Amino acid sequence: MTVTIWDVARRAGVSVATVSRALNRSGPVREETRRRIEEAARELNYVPNSAARSLISRRTGMLGVLLPDLFGEFFSELIRGIDGAAQGRGYHLLVSSSHDAASEIEAALRGMRGRVDGLVVMAPMVEAAVLKPMLPRNVPVVLLNSPFADGAFDTLTVDNYGGAREVVAHLLSHGHQRVAILKGPERNHDAEERLRGYRAALAEAGVPWREELEIPGDFTGESGYRGAEAVLRMEPRPTAIFAANDAMAFGALSALRDAGIAVPEEMALAGFDDVSSTRYTIPPLTTAHVAIRELGARAVGMLADALVPGAGARPRPRPRETVPATLVVRRSCGCTGAEGGRPRPIDPSERGERGSIHTLQEDAV
Amino acid sequence: MTVTIWDVARRAGVSVATVSRALNRSGPVREETRRRIEEAARELNYVPNSAARSLISRRTGMLGVLLPDLFGEFFSELIRGIDGAAQGRGYHLLVSSSHDAASEIEAALRGMRGRVDGLVVMAPMVEAAVLKPMLPRNVPVVLLNSPFADGAFDTLTVDNYGGAREVVAHLLSHGHQRVAILKGPERNHDAEERLRGYRAALAEAGVPWREELEIPGDFTGESGYRGAEAVLRMEPRPTAIFAANDAMAFGALSALRDAGIAVPEEMALAGFDDVSSTRYTIPPLTTAHVAIRELGARAVGMLADALVPGAGARPRPRPRETVPATLVVRRSCGCTGAEGGRPRPIDPSERGERGSIHTLQEDAV
DNA sequence: AGTGTGCCCGTAAACGTTTCCAATCCGTGC
DNA sequence: GCACGGATTGGAAACGTTTACGGGCACACT
Numbered sequence: 001m002t003v004t005i006w007d008v009a010r011r012a013g014v015s016v017a018t019v020s021r022a023l024n025r026s027g028p029v030r031e032e033t034r035r036r037i038e039e040a041a042r043e044l045n046y047v048p049n050s051a052a053r054s055l056i057s058r059r060t061g062m063l064g065v066l067l068p069d070l071f072g073e074f075f076s077e078l079i080r081g082i083d084g085a086a087q088g089r090g091y092h093l094l095v096s097s098s099h100d101a102a103s104e105i106e107a108a109l110r111g112m113r114g115r116v117d118g119l120v121v122m123a124p125m126v127e128a129a130v131l132k133p134m135l136p137r138n139v140p141v142v143l144l145n146s147p148f149a150d151g152a153f154d155t156l157t158v159d160n161y162g163g164a165r166e167v168v169a170h171l172l173s174h175g176h177q178r179v180a181i182l183k184g185p186e187r188n189h190d191a192e193e194r195l196r197g198y199r200a201a202l203a204e205a206g207v208p209w210r211e212e213l214e215i216p217g218d219f220t221g222e223s224g225y226r227g228a229e230a231v232l233r234m235e236p237r238p239t240a241i242f243a244a245n246d247a248m249a250f251g252a253l254s255a256l257r258d259a260g261i262a263v264p265e266e267m268a269l270a271g272f273d274d275v276s277s278t279r280y281t282i283p284p285l286t287t288a289h290v291a292i293r294e295l296g297a298r299a300v301g302m303l304a305d306a307l308v309p310g311a312g313a314r315p316r317p318r319p320r321e322t323v324p325a326t327l328v329v330r331r332s333c334g335c336t337g338a339e340g341g342r343p344r345p346i347d348p349s350e351r352g353e354r355g356s357i358h359t360l361q362e363d364a365v
Numbered sequence: 366m367t368v369t370i371w372d373v374a375r376r377a378g379v380s381v382a383t384v385s386r387a388l389n390r391s392g393p394v395r396e397e398t399r400r401r402i403e404e405a406a407r408e409l410n411y412v413p414n415s416a417a418r419s420l421i422s423r424r425t426g427m428l429g430v431l432l433p434d435l436f437g438e439f440f441s442e443l444i445r446g447i448d449g450a451a452q453g454r455g456y457h458l459l460v461s462s463s464h465d466a467a468s469e470i471e472a473a474l475r476g477m478r479g480r481v482d483g484l485v486v487m488a489p490m491v492e493a494a495v496l497k498p499m500l501p502r503n504v505p506v507v508l509l510n511s512p513f514a515d516g517a518f519d520t521l522t523v524d525n526y527g528g529a530r531e532v533v534a535h536l537l538s539h540g541h542q543r544v545a546i547l548k549g550p551e552r553n554h555d556a557e558e559r560l561r562g563y564r565a566a567l568a569e570a571g572v573p574w575r576e577e578l579e580i581p582g583d584f585t586g587e588s589g590y591r592g593a594e595a596v597l598r599m600e601p602r603p604t605a606i607f608a609a610n611d612a613m614a615f616g617a618l619s620a621l622r623d624a625g626i627a628v629p630e631e632m633a634l635a636g637f638d639d640v641s642s643t644r645y646t647i648p649p650l651t652t653a654h655v656a657i658r659e660l661g662a663r664a665v666g667m668l669a670d671a672l673v674p675g676a677g678a679r680p681r682p683r684p685r686e687t688v689p690a691t692l693v694v695r696r697s698c699g700c701t702g703a704e705g706g707r708p709r710p711i712d713p714s715e716r717g718e719r720g721s722i723h724t725l726q727e728d729a730v
Numbered sequence: 731a732g733t734g735t736g737c738c739c740g741t742a743a744a745c746g747t748t749t750c751c752a753a754t755c756c757g758t759g760c
Numbered sequence: 761g762c763a764c765g766g767a768t769t770g771g772a773a774a775c776g777t778t779t780a781c782g783g784g785c786a787c788a789c790t
Contacts, residue, residue, distance in 0.1 A: 015770045051420040052746035076441040380740045417776035
């Protein structure tokens with residue numbers, strides 16, 4: 001039924017060992033025999049059995065990707081970056097998602113054990129201490145936004161603190177004295193860092209911190225909507241809102257519109273992540289730009305570095321990289337002059353990007 | 366180094382056959398020995414080698430997913446549905462994307478051969494005749510929106526024709542005499558069907574068809590932007606636009622805003638897909654609702670049906686299912702009275718959905 | 731006591747590769 | 761003519777499971 005390496009060997013008049021060497025170019029094979037073997041393989045439509053291959057070679061050619069969710073622009077773009085880089089290196093992607101609880105993550109990780117050569121894990125909701133023992137020790141792992149103090153794993157971290165600080169500092173530079181923050185989920189690492197950045201910016205500007213200005217949220221648009229409503233009820237009313245991610249900013253924008261509040265005239269607004277829709281909300285959203293796709297690609301790159309034969313078991317310094325989050329000024333913060341100018345240089349790779357119209361948007365504005 | 370079934374057998378004082386039977390519950394094992402074996406396995410932290418297992422059992426526990434892209438709300442939601450259903454059935458997902466050209470698809474398919482137990486393929490850009498020979502014959506395949514006339518594969522198809530027809534008919538019911546369409550890519554099956562629906566609606570309403578009203582596009586927001594610009598240059602100017610997908614509608618909306626054209630007063634607009642952002646554009650977008658997540662879940666369901674042991678090689682009638690695309694009226698089409706009402710019953714599963722705020726939106730409007 | 735019947739369990743043969751090691755071939759230098 | 765060495769090739773042992781087959785054993789029945 002299925003054609004094996006033996007069939008190829010028989011047809012080409014050689015042994016299976018030679019077939020293996022010829023097809024993988026893993027040993028010396030005379031040019032002429034190699035051609036004969038390749039021809040036989042093609043004629044028989046031979047495709048090596050990957051199970052057998054990885055049984056003996058202990059490599060599967062797959063990378064595992066564990067994310068809290070697949071939905072939304074952020075993850076969508078992230079996985080796109082991961083996929084592109086993996087494909088370029090000949091790896092397949094084993095994707096698993098919808099995991100927040102530690103137990104789910106553990107189950108997913110167990111399911112992947114032995115099936116993947118490396119792992120990209122993003123688990124902002126679980127603490128380092130509880131995540132660590134679940135991670136496999138026999139394959140390289142890259143942690144996204146879960147910095148481990150002990151440096152036992154590769155980590156790749158967005159500069160949540162710095163980005164948030166910069167965004168809030170920008171809002172404050174407009175003279176706002178009461179800037180509210182729509183916080184991310186409790187115990188979420190990204191959320192905590194962004195909150196820290198918010199507080200730092202306030203402190204640096206000498207603007208007093210007020211507990212009531214820190215509104216709870218959970219990164220969903222819905223919570224952003226409710227958060228903005230809460231802000232509007234406050235007395236005196238804040239004049240600016242920093243949403244800890246763009247999705248909440250969208251929700252807030254929606255609430256402000258429903259309440260008849262003009263943005264940015266009556267309320268300035270800023271977000272975080274710079275997902276592509278930020279360019280075509282009304283008004284376009286000031287936010288912290290994160291090179292999401294590059295983030296995914298870089299994660300795979302780090303994995304690939306650890307996977308070069310020889311770097312395997314040898315303990316080496318675990319890279320800890322940080323990717324910047326930089327302010328991008330659009331109209332929602334009320335910057336005069338932001339309309340005509342180009343807030344940041346446009347990454348050439350973004351131009352003509354599928355499904356995105358932001359270059360057009362920014363030019364047109 | 367790695368612990369095998371032999372280690373477990375030795376520790377439990379039984380043979381490997383018994384260990385296998387006990388752990389898989391695949392044969393009679395005395396209760397007491399089973400407990401001993403399970404304990405040994407747990408103590409040793411034994412995890413079966415999946416390569417060896419699938420080498421002998423000829424099953425990998427993985428489903429392949431081949432999509433043209435991973436970006437954008439549509440695919441994001443689709444893969445979410447696929448992932449949920451696969452996870453529920455104990456399958457892992459091997460994901461591959463960014464394939465439009467036939468050669469890329471063929472390469473991706475070859476790479477997956479033997480690694481997956483089943484395949485979900487969405488390839489709107491390649492014709493049935495060229496796609497068919499690339500598909501594996503030894504594992505079940507579900508085709509998304511690629512209906513094959515010969516019924517050689519399971520197919521799951523969105524009613525593009527019917528949905529487009531309904532949307533355009535609705536626009537026409539407002540009395541519009543010149544309705545432009547922003548078309549999808551050439552040779553894209555979905556795009557062609559939606560165009561067909563547009564033409565049918567015109568014919569049924571007795572509104573004359575005009576070639577110049579069919580504007581080329583490619584499903585990206587950018588092409589929607591340009592398409593709307595083109596529409597605005599026409600003389601006499603059309604009074605309604607049907608964008609063949611929501612992304613293009615968003616682009617069009619953006620162009621209309623930049624041109625100072627009020628929607629829906631000066632130009633009615635409708636889209637297709639009902640991705641979640643349609644609820645919080647300004648104005649909210651009238652579109653054709655497709656249960657995207659359910660679409661993905663159903664695809665996995667069909668695969669699972671074909672994968673129950675026994676249904677394997679036996680040739681059976683290949684199911685050909687169609688999922689409806691139904692009109693959902695929001696404000697962009699200019700319906701009076703659409704503001705207060707609830708256009709369609711809200712699917713309970715959508716409530717409180719992560720990253721979506723549309724229930725709030727629709728209630729609040 | 732002999733025999734049939736079920737339940738448990740062990741032996742060993744697959745599954746399809748890769749790779750170590752030895753054998754063969756062939757030209758070269760002495 | 762012969763030893764030698766490098767380039768090719770083949771044989772066979774892994775890799776870690778699942779599973780067909782058959783053996784042992786306890787028990788009930790004749």
